[in-house]
Amino acid sequence: MKFPGTCIICNEKIEINELGLWAKGIGVKHEKCSQIKELRCAICNGSAGCQSCEFQDACDIENVSPLCICKKCLDQKNPYDSYQKSIKKKLPALNLNLKT
Amino acid sequence: MMWSEKHRPQNISNMIGNEESRAAIIEWFTKWKKGTKPLLLIGPPGIGKTTIAYLSAKQFGYDLIGLNASDVRSKNRINEILSPVLGNTTILGSPMIFVDEVDGIHGRGDYGGAEALIHILKEPTVPIILAANSDSKDKMRSIKKVVKTINFCPISPRLMRIYLENILTKENAKLSPGALIKIIDKSRGDIRSMINMTQSLVTGFNPQTEKSFESINVEEGINSFFKSNSIDEARGVLYSMQIDPREKIDSFYSSIIMSSLDKNSFAKYLDIISRADILYGKILKTQNWRLLRYLNETLIELYQNDDRIRYAKYNLSWPLLNRIRWDGKKIKSLSSFIAQRLHLSRSSFTTIGLPFVLFCIKNKKLDLDLEESFGEIIEKEMELIN
Numbered sequence: 001m002k003f004p005g006t007c008i009i010c011n012e013k014i015e016i017n018e019l020g021l022w023a024k025g026i027g028v029k030h031e032k033c034s035q036i037k038e039l040r041c042a043i044c045n046g047s048a049g050c051q052s053c054e055f056q057d058a059c060d061i062e063n064v065s066p067l068c069i070c071k072k073c074l075d076q077k078n079p080y081d082s083y084q085k086s087i088k089k090k091l092p093a094l095n096l097n098l099k100t
Numbered sequence: 101m102m103w104s105e106k107h108r109p110q111n112i113s114n115m116i117g118n119e120e121s122r123a124a125i126i127e128w129f130t131k132w133k134k135g136t137k138p139l140l141l142i143g144p145p146g147i148g149k150t151t152i153a154y155l156s157a158k159q160f161g162y163d164l165i166g167l168n169a170s171d172v173r174s175k176n177r178i179n180e181i182l183s184p185v186l187g188n189t190t191i192l193g194s195p196m197i198f199v200d201e202v203d204g205i206h207g208r209g210d211y212g213g214a215e216a217l218i219h220i221l222k223e224p225t226v227p228i229i230l231a232a233n234s235d236s237k238d239k240m241r242s243i244k245k246v247v248k249t250i251n252f253c254p255i256s257p258r259l260m261r262i263y264l265e266n267i268l269t270k271e272n273a274k275l276s277p278g279a280l281i282k283i284i285d286k287s288r289g290d291i292r293s294m295i296n297m298t299q300s301l302v303t304g305f306n307p308q309t310e311k312s313f314e315s316i317n318v319e320e321g322i323n324s325f326f327k328s329n330s331i332d333e334a335r336g337v338l339y340s341m342q343i344d345p346r347e348k349i350d351s352f353y354s355s356i357i358m359s360s361l362d363k364n365s366f367a368k369y370l371d372i373i374s375r376a377d378i379l380y381g382k383i384l385k386t387q388n389w390r391l392l393r394y395l396n397e398t399l400i401e402l403y404q405n406d407d408r409i410r411y412a413k414y415n416l417s418w419p420l421l422n423r424i425r426w427d428g429k430k431i432k433s434l435s436s437f438i439a440q441r442l443h444l445s446r447s448s449f450t451t452i453g454l455p456f457v458l459f460c461i462k463n464k465k466l467d468l469d470l471e472e473s474f475g476e477i478i479e480k481e482m483e484l485i486n
Contacts, residue, residue: 039256042119048258055257058285065117068256080266083259084113093123094113096130096159 008047009033039068043086104295116263117255129160138228143252146290149231153198162196175212196227203232221246254289273302316340322411334403358412372401430477
């Protein structure tokens with residue numbers, strides 16, 4: 001890495017000259033962390049933080065629906081409404097409102 | 101009213117999880133024209149396959165005709181139901197067909213239904229959606245060839261949590277954080293099951309006890325039930341016995357009749373068991389499973405701190421069961437031996453001939469020159485026909 005950063009998966013520091021994977025708008029992660037499957041937050045689009053999730057044992061990461069919600073967004077007011085708004089923005093098809 | 105019905109999403113965007121799949125279904129409806137391949141929704145139960153079919157029909161202005169596996173087992177039945185819908189003109193407005201649990205139509209009960217359905221799927225004149233829990237069965241291959249498959253995955257626990265918390269807010273109800281996590285853990289991505297479990301806890305139907313989430317085995321359950329120090333403790337134990345209702349009733353029955361009780365206690369206990377049995381019979385007959393909630397409340401009447409009752413698996417004494425097993429085996433072999441000589445089938449001989457043969461042996465009118473090993477069983481059976 002040219003600059004230091006914090007891994008979006010494990011939250012540990014990534015120092016200069018250490019190997020990491022970076023993507024614009026998403027962040028940086030360790031090479032080893034990139035191999036761990038991680039769900040994405042449907043609201044902020046960041047990592048859902050599966051490594052520190054309270055449902056880590058119950059969640060079958062490989063098979064569940066890929067979008068989840070991170071702890072920060074979960075603790076906000078009305079996370080359900082935020083989820084709906086965010087999904088409608090991401091997938092405009094779901095915004096369709098014909099005959100309700 | 102069941103919360104799972106009351107809080108069923110009112111439009112597709114109100115659902116949670118499987119965002120891409122939902123968008124793909126909407127896109128399919130938007131572009132639908134005669135001849136478009138039908139949709140096959142695959143996924144485990146309780147994640148919204150049926151809900152999305154009904155909501156799409158509602159949102160896109162179709163009149164949904166819902167069928168399940170039992171409706172599409174025979175060719176005649178399929179044609180009877182679907183011919184009026186698939187014709188060029190229909191009085192049904194804009195029909196749409198939804199076949200639920202399509203993976204259940206195959207097997208011995210399929211009288212040409214699958215072939216007839218595939219024929220319809222090949223040239224659809226109305227939108228058709230199929231739903232199945234799995235596509236791994238061999239016969240699903242032929243269906244998969246003529247449809248567009250969309251997979252539905254279980255919902256991640258945190259998404260389920262925000263959905264559940266939203267329902268609890270609407271119901272003005274609260275659940276302890278521990279209970280909330282345990283419910284979500286137990287429901288394993290099945291939203292319907294999660295909502296039902298929450299309702300049963302919040303409304304007090306299934307009391308929140310320390311053992312509410314534990315599942316105890318039948319032996320431990322029956323013994324703890326009668327040893328409980330209070331009715332609430334007994335109720336907790338009863339609800340923790342998460343076994344088939346029939347097995348639950350039978351276990352109480354066998355445990356009671358094998359215990360040394362006075363006749364008044366027997367009468368009282370058996371009356372309660374009879375009422376539970378009648379209730380379960382009614383549920384099976386009417387398929388009204390909502391009545392199941394009253395089963396535990398009937399069985400709780402059995403509670404009395406009565407340490408005379410211990411769990412018993414069989415409703416016959418062990419010596420009697422042993423005799424049925426071993427003597428039955430010997431009678432079977434004796435009957436085979438004699439039936440062969442009399443040119444009869446073994447079952448005909450055992451039912452009709454054996455009592456007469458035993459009488460003849462007893463009256464010394466018949467000597468069959470049998471092996472010595474049959475002597476004991478013949479003696480026993482002759483004693484019984486006295």
